[in-house]
Amino acid sequence: MAMQPHSKKRVCYYYDSDIGNYYYGQGHPMKPHRIRMTHNLLLNYGLYRKMEIYRPHKATADEMTKFHSDDYIRFLRSIRPDNMSEYNKQMQRFNVGEDCPVFDGLYEFCQLSAGGSVAAAVKLNKQASEICINWGGGLHHAKKSEASGFCYVNDIVLGILELLKYHQRVLYIDIDVHHGDGVEEAFYTTDRVMTVSFHKYGEYFPGTGDLRDIGAGKGKYYAVNIPLRDGMDDESYESIFVPIISKVMETFQPSAVVLQCGADSLTGDRLGCFNLTVRGHGRCVELVKRFGLPFLLVGGGGYTIRNVSRCWTYETSVALGVEIANELPYNDYFEYFGPDFKLHISPSNMSNQNTPEYLEKIKNRLFENLRMLPHAPGVQVQAIPEDAVNDESEDEDKVDKDERLPQSEKDKRITGEGELSDSEDEGEGGRRDNRSYRTPQPRKRPRLDKDAPALKDELKAEDSKDDVKNMSVEEPKKDTVPNP
């Protein structure tokens, strides 16, 4: 866990002044205006002047069809509110109409949102920046040829595809209250992108994101889902976010991170049901930033727009490593923030249905899955030369020296993670040995055993039995997983 101190970074920010004027329609909760509100807050907080501000290009159809199907993009390009009736059949096929209405400038809106994320990814690839922000992006529900959940074009997938040109492994983290199904589905069968989504699960859109959805084929174990219940507060969120992300970083060892900062996980959201404050939400940004990897921040959900702009403003300040006052500066939309006109919000007194035990169990189950990953450090040793393009690699090496800790140091820290629980688990090691003994695993590396102490004793007997089964089933598969 290459934790870095809270540091100043070069931050690029993508914004188009038109974005706030797209309007999904009467009564629709998605309001692009929130992005403009954020922008105005950034200006008046003086954060604007501390970043590189870019106006993104409009992504072309060619760029979008890197992920989306041609006919879907063609459809998006041609549909307008005044010719909708001619497209009845296609609208049904592409799920456009109800949640994802046809509105004026729909295609342009998609172009701007996707253009921002793609440009940001290219920027990171060129190492011209350490952190890129595109609050207009983050539309994580969009599928390959289907709109879903207010999302039409999946800018995140497009951005990640761009990052994959220079990065062997990209980590995607989703802290929207909804499951990031579009991104997960797009990369469900690849081991080069790990998708980690924290979301409300159960009787909730989009219905996916079960703990058992872990990826398929080569991508098995590369989809991580953390199903949560109503009322997540800052404390419990961090209690699950930190260990999971640390573990993921440790085992997957990505070289770039994309964080979807959907703000509907904030308290009092019109659609959400979590109880996070701006601080708790921003804490996730801070934690991910500390890993010091090329970092793309995108927006996402968020339907109580005053809180969305609060949140994203704060997260921009976190990315910049700048403290900002709790008192909101005057701006065109100041009145939206009444009656207190403060940056930070307080949680409600709703009850948290996620008990510590529940979170603990989820965590343990996920840890077990993560242990199934081919061992990361080995991967990385091989990956570095392949990862880079001549002069870029030099740059990256430099960055590595500056930003990352040497491998040995990392290893030490990883051991440290185990230490947290070692005193009790010392004896448990035997149990672990037992298990590995029962299912001989030639490919198992010593590191796996080092992870062992992390396994909590809450693991039930039956779970470990499952485990055994899984492993034995997985055995042939593991061989096919190429160690790049």
Add this chain to the structure above:
Amino acid sequence: MAANMYRVGDCVYFETSPKSPYQIRRIEELNKTASGNVEAKVMCFYRRRDLPNPLIQLADKHQMAQSEDSPVAMKLKKICLKTPVGEEQAAQAVLDPALAAMEEESSDLPGTDGLAPKQRHQAKHRELFLSRHVETLPATHIRGKCTVTLLNETESLLSYLNKDDAFFYCLVFDPSQKTLLADKGEIRVGSRYQTEVTNLLKEGEEDPRIGSELETLVWTPEHGLTDRQIDQFLVVSRSVGTFARALDCSSSVKQPSLHMSAAAASRDITLFHAMDTLHKSGYSIESALSSLVPASGPVLCRDEMEEWSASEANLFEEALDKYGKDFADIRQDFLPWKTLKNLVEYYYMWKTTDRYVQQKRVKAVEAESKLKQVYIPNYNKPNAALISSASGGIKPGAVLNGGTNGTAALPPAQLCLSCQVTTSNQWYAWGPEHLQYRLCGSCWQYWKKYGGLKVKTANAFGESEAESTKVRPDGDETALSASHRPHRCTVLNCAKEFKLRAHLARHVATAHGSGEGARPVMKTRAAFYLRASPFTRLARRLARALRRPRHYARSPFSPINLQQVKHECSIAMAGVGVGAADMRASGGIARARGAVGTVANRLAAARGQPSPLARAHEWLLLTPRDRMPKPAHVAFPKPPKAPDGSLMYERVASRAELEARRTEPAPVQPLKRRAFDDINGLDSHVNHSVGTGAGAIREAVAAPPPAKRPNKHPAPMQRPSREQYAAMCARAQATGQPLPAHVFAHVNGKPTNITGRGGRRHVISWMDAPDDLYFRATDTAKVARRTLSCGELRRGARAPWRAMRSGAGAAAAAAAAGAVLATAGAGAGAGAPTGAGKTAGAGAPLQLVILD
């Protein structure tokens, strides 16, 4: 306290019948009814016992499939999840014999999931089935809170059993279709869903993308300026903006005070423009400053908020009232000269104004009937099933002192059916009456909460029997009655009931006009009119059945016996000639009486006067037109005729011409007068909408009568060429006069403020402009007007604010009230430029309708 506070989103027990278990519901809404009661709109959870039998089997299969990940189970899971099972047969089809066998086996085993049989039994009581079924129940029937969570496979059922009032669910039950589904989406796998993963670039390969094509740099932090310098520059750009507003004529009308100008100049658009300027001038304050103040005058940035006129704002609010936030419709019907983007931007800014706050307050009052939480005290009344001394077979003493008075003597039926205890503070009758089962207090509570007995009774008349004979129908009945509960309108003081939700929705939309996303009444209600054909009209006269036209007019829905009508008509029409019938049907054609002259002649002839036409009485003949007497004075003489016979009206100057005329230096006019014209003359251009136009001013400027909607086709702004423009600037500098406003519009070419319109309108901010007024003349006012002399009327029209002398007592004839009010206000009466009379009011107090 907190325990009895129920919020929206809480899961609660509802008691709908004293004998059956509580129903478990989740509160979706709490509404106060007109009578002050609180009703809860709730979503239903169903218990196992509420489900039809085949579905329960399905549910069992599902659970088993969850706990074991064997391939068979997986297969089963898929079937279960994907087959909506309606009928028993369908359920049977799913029940593969092999699976059934497996099920038997697993259920016989004492808890493959580590549960004892008793726990297994109890766990079934904790399982619920979510439904999308929503019903409305009185909040007073709430009997406590519980929690319902989606079961996660990492959890053991024990964790639920160990907690009171904790339930779980896995499946969703659809009560109308009797299906059971897993509430689970799926991630699809296949080339149609996954993306092709980009390969890493090979060594030496470069990404062909060029950064400059993907993005435009707007600001970089890499500059030599300090924060302080940037702040200073922002202040300067704001002050330039203030000054620009001072120079700009239209702005000075909108913002009469310096403070307002300064506030307007401090809006974010100015700041963004300042930052852009700084960036474009390479972060050199000096060159940025000079581009803020080009030779053409200081730069002026205005956003939609400032851009809109008072009347546009009023139109917008009116439109919002009518259409809601359907901006496309608003644009089409109210503000076609704005773009959709203008509207959206303006809308979000408008929300910051106090006008919006007022509206919100009104809405808040409306929403008061929706509660967030409700306090329901503990329910203490004894349950009907409580066995009291009279009805129970046991003496009260025996119950209360349990054991002291020969409890052992109790017959087996008097034991607690569930836990077999013999002593309890309270006993409750349970099951069919003839069996005389009873439960102890704690088992009764368990039964009410979890819908079962703690222990699976081996008794032949055990739980299942009792349930099926008595309780099941009972439960069904309540479920049924609940589902047939009428939908009640939630609007205050209405509470009408409807059978179907759709009807309720329609009612809300039409009667209250506030349904979700519902269009207001005007749009949804279809107008119809009855067109009476000649035969209908004929029938009306002929048919006896229709002899009560007034009655039918009042009750247009009462049926008419058409057969009878037809019959009568055919009889009547057989008697009358068709021609005559036609005649009468059309209500009689105007009688051809002939011209007066011929009639007169005929009359004369009839009198036996044989004299020829010419010599008939002169007074009977019409005077030829040219010999008619001429009036002494023609108020509106007809214009001369053109050779082709058409009338030649005086040409009215076009808007562009007028503007051109105004921009020309008018050396004849004194300086002061010009400025006045400049402002007010401009106003007259927009007074069709702005509402400040005074007739007098219009006269002075000789503006054309307002076109109906000139803004719809914005005339191309007459823009001076570069040379003309330079000359104008020079002239303006020489004379010390400000440039006409449209010149600024030309100058001000900043990128952020493109309004999409042809040119800048000269508008008055709606915040500063007086409210629109229009005068509605009542009959008494009109009568009173007639009593005024012509001169008085004119005077009144020119000076509408001046009180009228009550016109020589003449007004008193019409007005008992006496005082003639003429307080139309300074800016009144834009609507009807009828010159006279509109300010003369009398009698009843003036009806000033403020268009707010």
